[in-house]
Amino acid sequence: MAQNHRTRRLAFSLVELVIVIVIMGVIAAIAIPRLSRGARTAGGSALRSDLSVLRNSIELYAAEHDGKYPDANIVNQLTQFSNATGASFSATKNSGSGIVFGPYLKEIPPQPVGAKKGERGIHVTTVAADVPPQGAATDGWWFNTATLELRANLVGTDVDDDGTAYNTY
Numbered sequence: 328m329a330q331n332h333r334t335r336r337l338a339f340s341l342v343e344l345v346i347v348i349v350i351m352g353v354i355a356a357i358a359i360p361r362l363s364r365g366a367r368t369a370g371g372s373a374l375r376s377d378l379s380v381l382r383n384s385i386e387l388y389a390a391e392h393d394g395k396y397p398d399a400n401i402v403n404q405l406t407q408f409s410n411a412t413g414a415s416f417s418a419t420k421n422s423g424s425g426i427v428f429g430p431y432l433k434e435i436p437p438q439p440v441g442a443k444k445g446e447r448g449i450h451v452t453t454v455a456a457d458v459p460p461q462g463a464a465t466d467g468w469w470f471n472t473a474t475l476e477l478r479a480n481l482v483g484t485d486v487d488d489d490g491t492a493y494n495t496y
Contacts, residue, residue: 371487371496373439374479378496381405381468382477384431388413391428399451401470405431438467441485441493450480459494469494 450462459469469480
């Protein structure tokens with residue numbers, strides 16, 4: 328008596344494999360441009376975030392110092408303890424000498440984009456008409472004590488994907 332056995336397929340057919348590869352290609356064609364676009368805009372997002380942190384730190388400093396904003400000593404004023412006038416600085420709090428305010432930042436964030444990427448210095452100007460870029464090559468940030476503006480210390484040709492200059496954020 329002959330047994331009628333059905334043979335089981337143990338592999339995919341060539342057509343099935345081609346269909347799966349085509350589907351994976353379509354998904355990759357959609358996903359890769361979206362991922363690369365996200366990477367391109369990450370620098371601008373980081374710059375906006377760093378500017379927000381720096382600007383908030385300046386406002387906190389002013390709130391604790393009776394409305395007086397940082398001056399040419401802005402790096403020390405934001406990253407160290409200070410007294411009520413903002414003139415004396417210390418890495419540690421000293422209640423006896425009144426150095427109890429701050430610090431508002433652990434450190435100045437590095438410039439995340441442009442020609443001065445990685446630079447932490449802040450160029451301080453007191454002339455209302457001044458605009459970035461100014462100062463030393465290590466000045467990634469620009470602060471105007473006359474207008475209380477804080478911006479990226481970059482040239483107008485350092486722009487984001489939309490063509491907006493980073494120094495106008």
